Amino acid sequence: MIEKLYQQCIELTNKRWSSVVLQKAVTSSFSKRMISSYSKVYDINIAEVSKPLEEFTSLHDFFTRELQEDARPIDAGDALVSPVDAKVESFGHITDDMVFMVKGKAYCLEDLLGNEQRANAYRNGRYIVFYLSPADYHRMHSPVDAHVVRQYVLGQNSYPVNEMGLTFGKKPLSHNYRMVTQLQATNGVQMDFIKVGAMFVNSIALTNTSNEWVRGEEVGYFTFGSTVVMLFEQETVEFTENVVQGSMIRMGTAFANML
Numbered sequence: 001m002i003e004k005l006y007q008q009c010i011e012l013t014n015k016r017w018s019s020v021v022l023q024k025a026v027t028s029s030f031s032k033r034m035i036s037s038y039s040k041v042y043d044i045n046i047a048e049v050s051k052p053l054e055e056f057t058s059l060h061d062f063f064t065r066e067l068q069e070d071a072r073p074i075d076a077g078d079a080l081v082s083p084v085d086a087k088v089e090s091f092g093h094i095t096d097d098m099v100f101m102v103k104g105k106a107y108c109l110e111d112l113l114g115n116e117q118r119a120n121a122y123r124n125g126r127y128i129v130f131y132l133s134p135a136d137y138h139r140m141h142s143p144v145d146a147h148v149v150r151q152y153v154l155g156q157n158s159y160p161v162n163e164m165g166l167t168f169g170k171k172p173l174s175h176n177y178r179m180v181t182q183l184q185a186t187n188g189v190q191m192d193f194i195k196v197g198a199m200f201v202n203s204i205a206l207t208n209t210s211n212e213w214v215r216g217e218e219v220g221y222f223t224f225g226s227t228v229v230m231l232f233e234q235e236t237v238e239f240t241e242n243v244v245q246g247s248m249i250r251m252g253t254a255f256a257n258m259l
Helices: 002-013 016-027 029-041 059-063 109-113 116-121 163-168
Strands: 086-093 099-102 105-108 126-132 139-141 146-154 178-185 190-196 204-206 218-222 226-232 237-239 254-258
Touching (some): 016 029, 016 059, 109 116, 109 190, 126 237, 126 254
Antiparallel strands (some): 126 226, 204 218, 237 254
């Protein structure tokens, strides 16, 4: 009953007009007045922000803020590093029938990737889901030195990807607007980096449009809270000990070793 009611409420409000209204509100010069309160409510560390709060032109400008150069050191080893500041929402094994679980919901890789051949590549592999809250730094960085094999967009609307959305929503990770980036690391290992849009807002901006990604460099940013899903082929990576469900991880921190 709760799940049905939740889904009906979201369907009623998640329309194109609501996206337009929200976008206009947060990009307006008036929204600049909300930055100070927003940073306090979400306990954002303004000392690491790249410029003073008064220099941001809108709430959206602050939300997509850059950080000071030394705010997120990149792990010195060869491990894959977290592409975002986020909560580790879920991680583990992909089943033989190409399914993984998040909040009790089964996600089919073919639905997520929109491609049966790519889904098959991850049979018995590994997955990890990073959830970005409205408080988090929302720029994305490359987890590894890699070549972009393919990049494409799926989905149209976006539904909440927060805890309630993942629990009661209609499998938002595989139905929301999302951008899929297929990467090939320098050692030949392939992986998928999936950027999932959040409620009402489908904005996923790329700041690196080349086919080459460098470990730790910025590649894009989200507008409002969102999620990153990463997929790995069988026996290609092993998650590090700091990867714990529900724990926070910072961009640049090692999260997996390549085997």
